[in-house]
Amino acid sequence: MTETTMPAAPGAVPHRTLPAGALPHDWRAVDEGWGRRGPDFATLSEPSACREYVALHHALGVDHGDHLLDVACGAGLAVELAALRGATCAGVDASARLVDVARVRSPEAxxxxxxxxxxxxxDATFTVVSSFRGVWGTTPGALDEIRRVLVPGGRLGLTVWGHVKASPGAWALAPFRLAAEPQVRNQAAMTSLGRPGVGEAVLEAAGFVDVRRVRIPFAWEFADPATYARALASTGPAFVAIQEVGEPAFLAAAERGATAHVRAGLPLRAEVDVTGFLARTAAAR
Structure with a gap:
C-alpha cells in the first residue's frame, strides 16, 4: 500500500515467469513490513484515508465505463470506493497479505x-490509474509502466506526502524517525515528489501531459493514544523503526507523543499535508 521505507526493486523482474503469488526477492520485505498486521492496518489506519481516496477519485472524474487500476492498492479500500463510483477495478500490491484483505473487500476486482x-x-488496458502514496521519488520507473498500461488519453492521479513538517499533524509521523539514520534519509528521498516543481518534472519526463498539482485533504483520527500507536505500528515505516528500537519502545514513544494532543471528549486528529497530481497520457493521433 501506501507509504513505505522499503527499498524499491533494482530492476523489473518479469512477473509472468514467477510462481503464482511470488515476487522478486527485494519485494518480500514489503509484505513483511505491511502485511504482518494486515487487519490492524485495514481497520485502524486505512479508514482515515477515505478523504484522500474520495477527493482524488472526484478530481479524476472516476465513473461508469472507467477501467481503473490502483497501484500499491494495499488492503483495497480505494478499489472498493472506486467501484462504488461505477468503475471496473483492478489493483496490484507487493504485499500478498494485504491483497488477501483487498480480495475480501472487492471479490469482483x-x-x-x-x-x-x-x-x-x-498495454493500453486502463482508462484510469491511481496510486495513493504508493509511487515515490525513489520509484520513478513505475511511471513508465503506468503510462504503458493506460489507454491514449488515459488519466493518472497520484498522491504523495506534501509539506509534512509544516502540517499541524506532523507529530503523528514523528515515531518513524526512530528508524536508523540511513532509513530516515531514505524517507526524505521518497517524499521528494511533493516538493515544488519536482513531481511535475518527474511526470513530464515520464511522458505525461497536462500535469497539474491539487490539494488533497488528509486527516488521521484515533480514539486514544493507544489506538493511534497500534495503528501506526501496522505500517511499513513503523516496521523499519521497530527493527531499530523494538516494538515496546516504538509503541511507548508513539503513545507518549500522542498524549500531548489529547483533547477531552474529542478524538485524536492529525491533519497532514498531502499533495495530488493529475495528468494524462497523450491522446492518439
Missing amino acids: DLRVGDMHDLPWP
Missing part, C-alpha cells in the same frame, strides 16, 4: 500480487 515496475497487464 482483478487484484494481483506484483511489482509496480512490471505490471502484469497488457
Whole structure:
C-alpha cells in the first residue's frame, strides 16, 4: 500500500515467469513490513484515508465505463470506493497479505500480487490509474509502466506526502524517525515528489501531459493514544523503526507523543499535508 521505507526493486523482474503469488526477492520485505498486521492496518489506519481516496477519485472524474487500476492498492479500500463510483477495478500490491484483505473487500476486482515496475497487464488496458502514496521519488520507473498500461488519453492521479513538517499533524509521523539514520534519509528521498516543481518534472519526463498539482485533504483520527500507536505500528515505516528500537519502545514513544494532543471528549486528529497530481497520457493521433 501506501507509504513505505522499503527499498524499491533494482530492476523489473518479469512477473509472468514467477510462481503464482511470488515476487522478486527485494519485494518480500514489503509484505513483511505491511502485511504482518494486515487487519490492524485495514481497520485502524486505512479508514482515515477515505478523504484522500474520495477527493482524488472526484478530481479524476472516476465513473461508469472507467477501467481503473490502483497501484500499491494495499488492503483495497480505494478499489472498493472506486467501484462504488461505477468503475471496473483492478489493483496490484507487493504485499500478498494485504491483497488477501483487498480480495475480501472487492471479490469482483482483478487484484494481483506484483511489482509496480512490471505490471502484469497488457498495454493500453486502463482508462484510469491511481496510486495513493504508493509511487515515490525513489520509484520513478513505475511511471513508465503506468503510462504503458493506460489507454491514449488515459488519466493518472497520484498522491504523495506534501509539506509534512509544516502540517499541524506532523507529530503523528514523528515515531518513524526512530528508524536508523540511513532509513530516515531514505524517507526524505521518497517524499521528494511533493516538493515544488519536482513531481511535475518527474511526470513530464515520464511522458505525461497536462500535469497539474491539487490539494488533497488528509486527516488521521484515533480514539486514544493507544489506538493511534497500534495503528501506526501496522505500517511499513513503523516496521523499519521497530527493527531499530523494538516494538515496546516504538509503541511507548508513539503513545507518549500522542498524549500531548489529547483533547477531552474529542478524538485524536492529525491533519497532514498531502499533495495530488493529475495528468494524462497523450491522446492518439
